[in-house]
Amino acid sequence: MSDDLDDLKRAFDAGLPGPDPDKRAAAIALAMKNFDRAQETADLARQTSEPTEKAGIFRGAKLMFAKISNRGLLTATTAIAAVAMVALIPVLQNSQPPEIDVIPVSKPDAKPVVEPVAKPDVKADDRVVVAPAQTPVEPEALEETLDLAFDAPVVMNRRAADPGAAKVGRPMAAPSPQPMAPAGASRMRAPAPASPGAAPSVSLETGVFNFEGGMPATRPLPIPVPDQIVRPDPDTEAFPDAEDNPIKVTAEAPVSTFSIDVDTASWSMIRNSLSRGMLPPEGAVRIEEMVNYFSYDYPAPEGDAPFATHVGVSDSPWVDGTQIVHIGLQGMLPDERPPMNLVFLIDTSGSMNNPTKLPLLKQSFRLMLGQLGENDTIAIVTYAGSAGLALEPTKATERDTILAALESMHAGGSTAGQAGLQQAYATAAKMAKDGEEDAVSRVILATDGDFNVGISDPDALKDFIADKRDEGTYLSVLGFGRGNLDDATMQALAQTGNGIASYIDTLAEAQKVLVDQLTGALVPIANDVKIQVEWNPALVAEYRLIGYETRALKREDFNNDKVDAGEIGAGHQVTAIYAITPVGSPARMTDPLRYAAGDAQPVTDETGELGFLRLRYKTPGEDTSKLIETPINADAAPLAEGNWALAIAGFGQILRGSDLIGDWSMGDAIALAQASKGDDPFGYRQEAITLMRLTESLKK
Numbered sequence: 020m021s022d023d024l025d026d027l028k029r030a031f032d033a034g035l036p037g038p039d040p041d042k043r044a045a046a047i048a049l050a051m052k053n054f055d056r057a058q059e060t061a062d063l064a065r066q067t068s069e070p071t072e073k074a075g076i077f078r079g080a081k082l083m084f085a086k087i088s089n090r091g092l093l094t095a096t097t098a099i100a101a102v103a104m105v106a107l108i109p110v111l112q113n114s115q116p117p118e119i120d121v122i123p124v125s126k127p128d129a130k131p132v133v134e135p136v137a138k139p140d141v142k143a144d145d146r147v148v149v150a151p152a153q154t155p156v157e158p159e160a161l162e163e164t165l166d167l168a169f170d171a172p173v174v175m176n177r178r179a180a181d182p183g184a185a186k187v188g189r190p191m192a193a194p195s196p197q198p199m200a201p202a203g204a205s206r207m208r209a210p211a212p213a214s215p216g217a218a219p220s221v222s223l224e225t226g227v228f229n230f231e232g233g234m235p236a237t238r239p240l241p242i243p244v245p246d247q248i249v250r251p252d253p254d255t256e257a258f259p260d261a262e263d264n265p266i267k268v269t270a271e272a273p274v275s276t277f278s279i280d281v282d283t284a285s286w287s288m289i290r291n292s293l294s295r296g297m298l299p300p301e302g303a304v305r306i307e308e309m310v311n312y313f314s315y316d317y318p319a320p321e322g323d324a325p326f327a328t329h330v331g332v333s334d335s336p337w338v339d340g341t342q343i344v345h346i347g348l349q350g351m352l353p354d355e356r357p358p359m360n361l362v363f364l365i366d367t368s369g370s371m372n373n374p375t376k377l378p379l380l381k382q383s384f385r386l387m388l389g390q391l392g393e394n395d396t397i398a399i400v401t402y403a404g405s406a407g408l409a410l411e412p413t414k415a416t417e418r419d420t421i422l423a424a425l426e427s428m429h430a431g432g433s434t435a436g437q438a439g440l441q442q443a444y445a446t447a448a449k450m451a452k453d454g455e456e457d458a459v460s461r462v463i464l465a466t467d468g469d470f471n472v473g474i475s476d477p478d479a480l481k482d483f484i485a486d487k488r489d490e491g492t493y494l495s496v497l498g499f500g501r502g503n504l505d506d507a508t509m510q511a512l513a514q515t516g517n518g519i520a521s522y523i524d525t526l527a528e529a530q531k532v533l534v535d536q537l538t539g540a541l542v543p544i545a546n547d548v549k550i551q552v553e554w555n556p557a558l559v560a561e562y563r564l565i566g567y568e569t570r571a572l573k574r575e576d577f578n579n580d581k582v583d584a585g586e587i588g589a590g591h592q593v594t595a596i597y598a599i600t601p602v603g604s605p606a607r608m609t610d611p612l613r614y615a616a617g618d619a620q621p622v623t624d625e626t627g628e629l630g631f632l633r634l635r636y637k638t639p640g641e642d643t644s645k646l647i648e649t650p651i652n653a654d655a656a657p658l659a660e661g662n663w664a665l666a667i668a669g670f671g672q673i674l675r676g677s678d679l680i681g682d683w684s685m686g687d688a689i690a691l692a693q694a695s696k697g698d699d700p701f702g703y704r705q706e707a708i709t710l711m712r713l714t715e716s717l718k719k
Contacts, residue, residue: 255503258302261568269556276551278570278584284522286312291524306671307566316659317349325544326350331658337680340606345658348593358394358458360450364443366466368403372430376500383529391415402439403432447492460492468505484515498522517586539588545636547584551577557624561600662695685715
């Protein structure tokens, strides 16, 4: 028997046996010998027309040749080698093969029972798993059984079958009907189960084969994990690290200066986290982006002004004795959108291999393409897995050509975006030179945030993008997917490039950003927009800017036209909220200073102004800013839909764990939101209320 096994092992190592007559005869003889031994204990129970004295290998051979065709012979030879391999695996792993005893029983209708002989020195990892008792196989079924032996693929490692699942950390998909073995591993098919319809399976935890009603199974050889599979740290996401704006004493620091922001990425990331049953990271909660995600009923500008300024005053819902000052900007909509030169800079690195990343990106750009016309030109640049110029500048009306370029992209490789970034800007410059004079040039970077641009110095990167911005090419950033989202880098790139940063987690969000608000996202009407408020210490004891922590500017930056600030697009709305404490209010959080003139001596006021609002902006293409000034009157009426903005701002402060809103709760935020929801044609506000309720449940 040992010599036969050695022959089979050598045959298996050499591949499938060839048509050698001697080897085929030896294999058939071995098969008949084993077949006959398996039937010996059942001869008494079996009715047969053959005399019992003829039992043996020759009787088995006669039945074999009577029932099996030439094709069956070849199949049997091959299948026997595969079956023997299952028995050989423990032999290769251990110095001694497992012993199997066949215990005959005396009852006429009994079936043989297979039991393993336990060995005290067998380790747990080398255990042999034995299936239920085998049923004798009739010769008529031998061909079918052996054919099935090569038709039952086994998944030995689901991560190996789906390398993308291991790389991006997503839930592992069900194995495909014919999974591929990992690189470097032998492909092996399991023997077929003896019972009809039974399918072999393998434990993903133990790596043990199981056959229902079939032959004994054993642990397969270890499967190496391919070197190219990288499992990223699930906590590699990065968000801007900024503390909440503090309460400031008006007498000590009466001036507040910041850059406006129309980004909305924060709200989408909050929604994505809550929808997955998790509270969002604190750094992902930027209140100004939450508030600006929604539209408000601000009056449009009159005349040639690029935007209108609105101010409202109301009581605070959070702390009694305090007030809210709303500042609202409404951008104008041009009568006709100018031509667009758009360069899609698409991350095709391996980390983009996820349904919420590159596939969603393609679908999103497909939606956007439907909003572009014959005066718009598109180019596509990719980096990492398929680096280079994927689509030469092409008119947006050549839809099939553009869609074909999008569909041809695939994810793979490491992320190194410097060449892609440079190629994108060079392409945009060429398009501007060859295209229409009044066209707007913009690079749209689409990435999961794992963006190594190859420029190690952050200041050098900002200078590079700023130089291109000054030459007339803007940069916007669209984020996709989670797991390694570098939101901090995305925000920095968009702010420096005078563009917007949005996070797209669903096709509905792509519809909002790239279809409904496309003109505002692409067409700038004002650059470097800065807000400065001087508070009147006679009427305002304290103030606090809610949000805009990453947009703070120095007081002297306001009049410095070389300092970069935010961009307002066509039709954009911007909302800023201050919480103020009137002089004499018991809600004041700070004590007056004994020796400071402003606090020690009452300041008289005859203007009735809580403060004075100044705005600076540049018309696109110009280097000198323009100034707009507006008083903040104490008797100003609340802005329309102001309570909705306060409900969202309160929601954000709860998510950030603020201790400056008293005992105001999520239930209070929900009640205020429900009372002020107003017109909600697309359901965005109802979605916000649902997220508030979900947050309330998750916090319990």
